[in-house]
Amino acid sequence: MTEDSKLKVYALESGTVIDHIPSPLALKVVEILGVQHEGIITIGINFPSSQLGRKDVVKVENLKLTPAVTDRMALVAPTATINIIEKSQVVEKRKIHIPNEFKGMLRCPNPNCVTNVEGVTTHFVREGEGSKPTVRCIYCERVYRQPGDLVV
Amino acid sequence: MDLKGCSIVSIRDFPKEDIQAVVDKALEVKSGKWAGALDGKVLATLFFEPSTRTRLSFEGAMVSMGGRVIGFADPNISSAKKGESLADTIRTVTGYCDVIVMRHNIEGAARLASQVATVPVINAGDGSNQHPTQTFLDLATIQEEFGRLEGLKVGMLGDLKYGRTVHSLSLALALFGTKFSFIAPPSLRMPEYTLEQLKGADTSFIEIGDINELNDSLDVLYVTRIQKERFADFQEYERVAGAYRIGRDSLKLLGEEVRIMHPLPRVDEIVEDLDKTPNAIYFRQAHNGIPTRQALLGLVTGTIQ
Known part of the structure; x- marks a missing residue:
């Protein structure tokens, strides 16, 4: 500054x-x-x-x-x-350290994902490198490019 | 590869060597080497979503290798109907059997089941996500035809957006240096996130809208059904579906040696005049479900090594 x-x-x-x-x-x-x-x-x-x-x-x-x-x-x-x-x-x-995994920090926007139906704690893994990572839900396997929007 | 005790949830969980090993094992089972290997083992089939071929294929695989089957094919008679959570259903059933096969309409259900079960869980389809045993039987069929998975020219045609079989199969084949031709109408193209993951060495792809645009012959054409419900306008569906129909005439464009595959059921996207040609291998492909599933059942229960 x-x-x-x-x-x-x-x-x-x-x-x-x-x-x-x-x-x-x-x-x-x-x-x-x-x-x-x-x-x-x-x-x-x-x-x-x-x-x-x-x-x-x-x-x-x-x-x-x-x-x-x-x-x-x-x-x-x-x-x-x-x-x-x-x-x-x-x-x-x-x-900031970008973790490789995000447990319970993000919500999966897929309404048919088991995390939204069975109350399972969400779990995402990081896929992209650098300052613009993408994340993948380990349950429904969907990939999201704007993970910041998923933060709960 | 030691899969004893492992669940088969997603093709993503398998490195290239393990995919090849499972495919080789499936063909070994087909040759008759492991007869009776599932003797005394109990399979629980939990079909929360209706299925005919996959369920019969698993049950046939188990019974013809000496095993027994318990389970349900109608979710209306399971305790899920009474409001039991999926996790509790699995925690209970896991005590009744040696292996669980599950189909569920919810994506990720198989992953959850594998986390709470104390026996291996085999995913027989979770919503529009994964159907790994279909991918393995597709690969076993390709291996049987060509003697290898490496370096083939594979076309995929039809609904590449919603079809889970083409997503899983392309992810697996990408590890083997495949040259892909994705042939689909603009509204049903392969999703970007799937294309981004096709990064195996020597793998490449082109996207075209019509088989007339192919600039090379293919080894395999994998045909999928374009479903009416994807289109708001019935006339638009008729026009698109007509453009993605394969018959004997198509062989001139695809190459006379091309093998035509299809996950079935087919409606009219493959004209019946193709069935009697040596190019049509889709029924043989479906029959390979038995040895492939036997191999997987044997590997995860430890009765096949």
Whole structure:
């Protein structure tokens, strides 16, 4: 984030900054992370970005999000970067890890899939490589190219 | 390859070597080597969706190799009708038999069954998803005709969008360097996600709308039925179905040596004048269901190695 854009967002003493979220997905990211009731959250939308064109930023105050939590947004915002802040200093920087399997995280849109009929926990495997993965339901075997839309 | 205790859910679960090994075993069974191998074994056939050929083929396979069959062919008499979950039905039946064969209208039902059963589950069709034993018998028929699966020119004709047999068969053949010709009307083309997965070494495909556009002869033409219910307009169905009908005349375009296959039932997409030609192998293909299913039943119960 540039100095200019930093000033436009509420400065953080302690917590987690999620940067490089493709616009306009900040609200979706907050929902997926399940942090909407976890204290003060600052959301910035449509910052200019050399990498993405436009990007969103989410700051979660006083909460250090673990990789297990932030990796949940892998299919929505795989380009996101995570900065953990302590005493106004970045103490940890990391990228999103895209898992090979997604259990219970996505819903299968196929109404005739057993996961929608028998109440089975969904299970998808990643098929594509890179930042735009596709996923395949291990039950009905359908392949989906926009897995971000399937996140529950 | 050791399939003892394994379920047969999807052709995707099989690497190339195992596909070849199952096909070889099916032809070994056909030669009479494993007579009586299923003696004392009990098969439970759970047909939550009506089926004639597949069910009879499995039952015939089991009985003629010494095994016995329990089960139902009408979902209205199963406990599913009383509201029992599929998982509970399987947990119960698994204690009554050595192997389960299941057909279900819900996609993924066989995968779920294989996760809760303590005996192998063989998928006999789950909705429009997979029907792996059909794929294995198709492959065994091709192997029997050509002595190999490698490097053949295979055409697939008709409804390539909804037909589960062509999806599974193309995924399997793609591992063997097949040159595919997909021949279908624009509305019934092979789905993009299936085409993207045909990535085996030396595998290639072309998509055309008519057999007149073929620029080379074929080794195999796999014909599928175009179903009326896919079309809102009956006249449009008649026009399309007529363009994808194969008869003796078609052999000039396909090559005189081409083998014509079909998963059956056929309606009128193959004209009966073709039946008596040496090119027509679809009934032999259906009969190969017996040794292929015997091989799979024997492999998963450990009575055939």
